[in-house]
Amino acid sequence: MSKTKLLSRIGQKASQNPMRVDLELYYEAEENRYQPKENPSGKIAMNVAENHLCWEMLRERIQKITRENDIPEWVASYTDPAGAPTFREATAAFLSKFLTKIHLPAESLAFSGGATSVIEMTAFLLGNPGDTAVIPAPAYPVYTGDIGALPGLKRFDLQTHQELEELNSGVSITAELLQKAKEEIEESGSTFRMLILTSPDNPTGMIYSQSQLEILADWCEHNEIHLIVNEIYGLSRIDISHPDLRQDYPQPIEFVSFGKLMAERKSPWLHLWYSFSKDLGISGFRIGLLHSYHEALISGYRNAGLGHSISNYTQWVMQEVLKDEAFMESFIQKTQERLTESYLIVVNSLRENHIPYQASYGSLFVWMDLSLFLTDESEKAEQELWLEIYQEIGVLLTPANGFGHQKRGLFRMVISGVDHPTLKEAMGRIQKFCQSKKETS
Known part of the structure; x- marks a missing residue:
């Protein structure tokens, strides 16, 4: 008897349907994470919406609170x-x-x-x-x-x-x-x-x-x-x-x-x-x-x-x-400054490569159009391009599969989960990938 048969209908569905299509590759990328000196050819995961831009500020404030106050x-x-x-x-x-x-x-x-x-x-x-x-x-x-x-x-x-x-x-x-x-x-x-x-x-x-x-x-x-x-x-x-x-x-x-x-x-x-x-x-x-x-x-x-x-x-x-309103005001200001810097690193690179992107007002993402590199207008071709980017240059994006939009070839990049040097490394790799695709097309 299949072990899933021991579950409820909801349980069976949950056991067989991953939360998102890019999760398995995310864990793989994290085990081989890029480090400029120790692992320069490592992977750069840019698919999970995390914001590490000002964690050091918040961590310091939390540690001060827990040191100086009784629970x-x-x-x-x-x-x-x-x-x-x-x-x-x-x-x-x-x-x-x-x-x-x-x-x-x-x-x-x-x-x-x-x-x-x-x-x-x-x-x-x-x-x-x-x-x-x-x-x-x-x-x-x-x-x-x-x-x-x-x-x-x-x-x-x-x-x-x-x-x-x-x-x-x-x-x-x-x-x-x-x-x-x-x-x-x-x-x-x-x-x-x-x-x-x-x-x-x-x-x-x-x-x-x-x-x-x-x-x-x-x-x-x-x-x-x-x-x-x-x-x-x-x-x-x-x-x-x-x-x-x-x-x-x-x-x-x-x-x-x-x-x-x-x-x-x-x-x-x-x-x-x-x-x-x-x-x-x-x-x-x-x-x-x-x-x-x-x-x-x-x-x-x-x-x-x-x-x-x-x-x-x-x-x-x-x-x-x-x-602590003064701290929160400073924290939000600094976060927005660093987020804008991250956004500029990405969109300036996309502009140089003539890659269309959606002008963002906020969030932690850049939504870019790589449909130029699709072999055809299908979900299968989009999936193949997503995997090709990951396998060839080690940058993990989020594919449009699951976002519910009809157009194929759109990808989401999280810009707040890595520091600025790592973000520049990722954009350099994407630039090389785009140039290579254009030369062979």
């Missing part, structure tokens, strides 16, 4: 499953000052162990198995598992564009496009339960304007569909005013947090996701949150979320970090 009594006991009261207050103050720019009440927050847990819990509480979540493509591949593996929701990839240049003036998502998707979903026998946006976006780095968010919120409220905006990269923004970048933003869009619109409407149909994993570069701390004025949703989160709770010790340490 409070409440840390050793149970606390509110949605988050310890003092931690919720510190986080609400942090988000109010740096992200939403408007008062965010602590009671509107519920926490879980990482963004994945937050997405899963929200989908579980708002949707029924078989319902559909609409997501503009391309979008984070693991959304599929987050909303589907346990909550049982389906993913609908909304095609808003074909070529990168169509995004120059923003994501072309309209009420008409959503209405068409709604009709298609209902004809298939499902229910359009939620619309999920990511701003800044993964992988394109695009943002949604305030006017767009208002139009989409109007449509969702009218149709009684939940609109969720994921602002996990909300503070990881590129300095688009930099002299070397201005040319890419002829009609710049201003980032305005969805939290501002939520505070104005206090609608039960509008929600926001956030996590400390990306902006603060502490994915290993596992801190994610839901912000909503839907009181029953927050109550349901508290009642059903005990198994997803964050350790009290982590909550205590991070509340002490967040309360």
Whole structure:
């Protein structure tokens, strides 16, 4: 008897379907990691969305806190499953000052162990198995598992564009496009339960304007569909005013947090996701949150979320970090400066090689178009090109497979997981690869 037969239907599916297509190669690359002196021919993994740009600053601050402060009594006991009261207050103050720019009440927050847990819990509480979540493509591949593996929701990839240049003036998502998707979903026998946006976006780095968010919120409220905006990269923004970048933003869009619109409407149909994993570069701390004025949703989160709770010790340490506003302001500023430097290293190299890329407003990525090197317009050819890049030059990117976009030959590069010398090494290798392909074509 097959061992998978001993599992539930969900268990069998989970055991046979990897979380993402590039995970096995990531582990392989990490075992043979590039080191300029010790291992100059090693691999450079640029496919996992981690931010190591300012970890040394945060580590020093955390070590100072743990050295100089006694651990409070409440840390050793149970606390509110949605988050310890003092931690919720510190986080609400942090988000109010740096992200939403408007008062965010602590009671509107519920926490879980990482963004994945937050997405899963929200989908579980708002949707029924078989319902559909609409997501503009391309979008984070693991959304599929987050909303589907346990909550049982389906993913609908909304095609808003074909070529990168169509995004120059923003994501072309309209009420008409959503209405068409709604009709298609209902004809298939499902229910359009939620619309999920990511701003800044993964992988394109695009943002949604305030006017767009208002139009989409109007449509969702009218149709009684939940609109969720994921602002996990909300503070990881590129300095688009930099002299070397201005040319890419002829009609710049201003980032305005969805939290501002939520505070104005206090609608039960509008929600926001956030996590400390990306902006603060502490994915290993596992801190994610839901912000909503839907009181029953927050109550349901508290009642059903005990198994997803964050350790009290982590909550205590991070509340002490967040309360130091001067440090947090310095940290965010330095992170954005280094992120912009990383972005410049990548796009300057792509420009030199005439490789199209999407001008990014934020996030940890560059979304590039290598379709010139495809043998044909197929997923198989895209997969072969991705493996060829890894095997020949040792740079591991994320292929478009799973992002839900129709165009082939697009790849995502994480620009925040390695230092600047390593990033330059990676771009040098990519430059050689592109030159070689052009010479042999």
